[in-house]
Amino acid sequence: xxxxxxxxxxxxxxxxxxxxxxxxxxxxxxxxxxxxxxxxxxxxxxxxxxxxxxxxxxxxxxxxxxxxxxxxxxxxxxxxxxxxxxxxxxxxxxxxxxxxxxxxxxxxxxxxxxxxxxxxxxxxxxxxxxxxxxxxxxxxxxxxxxxxxxxxxxxxxxxxxxxxxxxxxxxxxxxxxxxxxxxxxxxxxxxxxxxxxxxxxxxxxxxxxxxxxxxxxxxxxxxxxxxxxxxxxxxxxxxxxxxxxxxxxxxxxxxxxxxxxxxxxxxxxxxxxxxxxxxxxxxxxxxxxxxxxxxxxxxxxxxxxxxxxxxxxxxxxxxxxxxxxxxxxxxxxxxxxxxxxxxxxxxxxxxxxxxxxxxxxxxxxxxxxxxxxxxxxxxxxxxxxxxxxxxxxxxxxxxxxxxxxxxxxxxxxxxxxxxxxxxxxxxxxxxxxxxxxxxxxxxxxxxxxxxxxxxxxxxxx
Numbered sequence: 001x002x003x004x005x006x007x008x009x010x011x012x013x014x015x016x017x018x019x020x021x022x023x024x025x026x027x028x029x030x031x032x033x034x035x036x037x038x039x040x041x042x043x044x045x046x047x048x049x050x051x052x053x054x055x056x057x058x059x060x061x062x063x064x065x066x067x068x069x070x071x072x073x074x075x076x077x078x079x080x081x082x083x084x085x086x087x088x089x090x091x092x093x094x095x096x097x098x099x100x101x102x103x104x105x106x107x108x109x110x111x112x113x114x115x116x117x118x119x120x121x122x123x124x125x126x127x128x129x130x131x132x133x134x135x136x137x138x139x140x141x142x143x144x145x146x147x148x149x150x151x152x153x154x155x156x157x158x159x160x161x162x163x164x165x166x167x168x169x170x171x172x173x174x175x176x177x178x179x180x181x182x183x184x185x186x187x188x189x190x191x192x193x194x195x196x197x198x199x200x201x202x203x204x205x206x207x208x209x210x211x212x213x214x215x216x217x218x219x220x221x222x223x224x225x226x227x228x229x230x231x232x233x234x235x236x237x238x239x240x241x242x243x244x245x246x247x248x249x250x251x252x253x254x255x256x257x258x259x260x261x262x263x264x265x266x267x268x269x270x271x272x273x274x275x276x277x278x279x280x281x282x283x284x285x286x287x288x289x290x291x292x293x294x295x296x297x298x299x300x301x302x303x304x305x306x307x308x309x310x311x312x313x314x315x316x317x318x319x320x321x322x323x324x325x326x327x328x329x330x331x332x333x334x335x336x337x338x339x340x341x342x343x344x345x346x347x348x349x350x351x352x353x354x355x356x357x358x359x360x361x362x363x364x365x366x367x368x369x370x371x372x373x374x375x376x377x378x379x380x381x382x383x384x385x386x387x388x389x390x391x392x393x394x395x396x397x398x399x400x401x402x403x404x405x406x407x408x409x410x411x412x413x414x415x416x417x418x419x420x421x422x423x424x425x426x427x428x429x430x431x432x433x434x435x436x437x438x439x440x441x442x443x444x445x446x447x448x449x450x451x452x453x454x455x456x457x458x459x460x461x
Contacts, residue, residue, distance in 0.1 A: 009033075009153070012099055013166050016157035019097065024159065028073060028092060028137075030109040030407075032100040032152040038178050040065040041244075043142045044254075045184055045237035046177050054236075055112040055138060056254035056263070057404060057412075060244045064145050066106050066404060068138025069177060072154035075111060077133040079119045082367045085133050092137075093407050100152070105274055105410040106143045107150045111135040114255060114402030114416065117371065117395040121388050126421065126428060127396035129257040136255075140177055151178075187238040188427075190460040192229040197392050202441035204390050211386065212437045219315055220377040220386050222444070223432030225393050226452055228459060230425045236261050239422075242458040246343050250454075251414040253402055262397050264419025265454050267342055268374065270401050271365045272412040278328055278354040278365065282337070284316040284374040284434065285309030285348030288450055289341065300339040300346055312434045313337055313348040315373040319380075320352055323368035328354035344453040362411045366401050374434065375399040375415060396421070398430040418454045429455050 007015070009031055016029035040058065047054045047069030055068035075088045089111050100108035113135030116127070141152040153170055201224045208220040236254060240263065243252045247265035254263035269281040287303040290296030303309055321333055331354040340349035356365075377383025398421075403413030420429045431448040 007099065009170065010163060010167050012097065013157065013163040016097055016155070017159065017161050017163050020157050020161070021159040026156045026158050028096040028109070028154065028156050030096055030098045030100065030152060030154045032102060032107050032150055034102065035149050035151045035178065037149050038142055038144075039180060040067045040142060040144060041184060041237055041241040042180060042182055043067045043069070043177055044240060046179055046182065047140070048237075049176060050140065050173055052139060053136065053256040053258065054254065055136060055256065056240055056252065057112065058244060058252045060252065061248055063147060064106070065142065066110065066112065067142040068112055068136070068140065070139030071136055072139040072156055073137040075113070075135040076131040079132050080115055080367070081133055082363045085135060086361060086363045089135070089405070098407060102150060103408055104143070104145045104148070104150065105408070106145055106404065106406055108152055108407045109137055109154055110141060110404050110406045111137055112255070112404040114397050115370070115400045116397055117375070117400040118384060118388060121394055124394040127394055129260045130262070130397055140173060142177070184238045184241060185235050187242060187458065188230040188232070188234040188460045190228050191231050193461065194227045196225040196227060198224070198445065200392060202445055204392075205435055205439060205441040205444050207390060208386060208435040209437065209439050212435065217382045217386070218378040218436070219312060219373055220383045220435045221373075221375050221432050222387070222391060222435055223393065223395060223399065223430055224448055226429040226431070228427040228429065228461070230427070230460070233424050234422050234427060234459070236263060236422060239263065239458050243454070246457065247418075247454055249340070249342055250418070253414065253416070255397075255402065259424060261422045262416070262419065263422065264416055266414045266417045266419065267340065267347065268415040268417060270369055270372070270403070270413045270415050271362060273356060273362045273365075274410050276356045276409070278324065278352075278356050280320055280324060280352035280365075280369070282313065282316045282320050282350040282352065283340065283347050285313045285337070286433070286447060286451070287346050289344060289346055296341075300341070303346060303348060304337070304339055308436060308438055309348060310337075312436060313350070315378050317350050319373050319378065320369060324352060324354050324365065326368055327360040327364045328356055330355040342454075344457070345450060361409065362405055362413070366413055370401050371399065372415070375417070375432065377434070395430070399432060418451065420455045420459065427459060
């Protein structure tokens with residue numbers, strides 16, 4: 001990675017074009033500048049007019065946003081080739097020209113993307129536009145961090161390009177993206193709601209319980225789908241804004257691929273790395289919120305002392321502890337969970353903190369953690385084999401890592417739950433639950449019904 005001296009955008013564009021001529025190969029240039037505050041949802045909405053796809057990420061309680069418009073560079077791989085993705089990203093950075101004096105997390109060149117839940121699962125047409133491993137370097141990136149806004153322009157310059165023309169295009173798109181004199185349209189209106197294979201899914205829960213009771217597994221996580229049809233083509237930007245307003249303790253994400261957009265509001269962090277400090281989350285065990293303060297506290301107390309939910313949570317804590325220990329030191333995990341409240345649900349939650357060892361990266365952590373027992377089960381191989389054989393749906397990116405990484409080894413990935421795949425006038429919602437020896441099909445069905453609520457509430461349901 002070539003960190004340049006502070007220059008104007010015009011000057012670094014000339015440098016990039018000259019480098020492309022010298023190397024007889026395209027040259028990636030990344031240029032970051034602090035700008036006036038911009039509404040991230042309007043930026044995302046306006047990005048629909050930029051050639052290429054969009055990405056969105058927020059931790060709204062920390063006022064952290066990443067919003068990407070267009071494609072500067074793409075990295076993809078069939079299968080979970082974590083090392084291949086990391087190698088391609090490292091190679092891209094090593095040859096890039098970067099001007100970023102700020103070095104705040106999420107500024108400069110970032111790669112945003114994710115993975116499929118299980119590359120060995122038979123693919124269905126629902127996820128035809130998504131690869132097993134796919135990342136994108138946005139052409140234009142808005143970063144809001146520490147109450148400051150930054151715009152990063154990532155461009156692949158070619159030997160035949162004209163710097164002045166590139167500069168004109170960048171400035172024109174900047175004006176478009178940062179235009180505040182626009183309003184978001186209304187969200188979608190549901191015309192039809194269909195639950196997919198409910199009876200078959202309950203039978204699969206029974207089969208999983210039988211397997212567990214015979215001692216072949218401790219836990220198997222099963223997921224199901226709901227299909228929505230809208231009156232008109234769904235617009236994503238107002239959905240993201242509503243998610244941000246109603247799911248304040250969650251990560252809000254969106255990854256657009258052509259006509260499809262996978263988005264959601266997940267409370268489950270997989271891993272965050274900042275200045276070599278690791279943060280992860282054990283999140284398992286679910287209950288609804290109460291209608292009154294007293295009822296809410298009672299439900300939370302019962303959740304905290306429920307044998308089934310505590311056992312399910314301990315599965316996750318044990319696995320994450322073992323995975324993190326392989327590449328970290330100074331590990332700090334509380335002995336007992338606490339109740340983590342969301343708008344519609346509450347969960348058992350245990351935070352994890354550690355120091356990443358030298359020679360390890362965020363990808364080393366991801367491939368050890370995915371899938372956690374909260375999304376796959378225990379033992380991992382047994383539960384995945386059952387899901388692969390018995391689950392009727394193709395999870396695609398549901399339940400898998402989604403997130404970002406920057407050029408300074410910072411990054412963050414969440415588990416893509418409480419999510420939906422929007423495709424024009426239709427959407428598919430996903431929900432799952434952990435099956436253990438005492439599970440009953442009806443109780444697990446009701447738990448998954450509750451977990452549809454966050455997405456249903458913003459999609460017109």
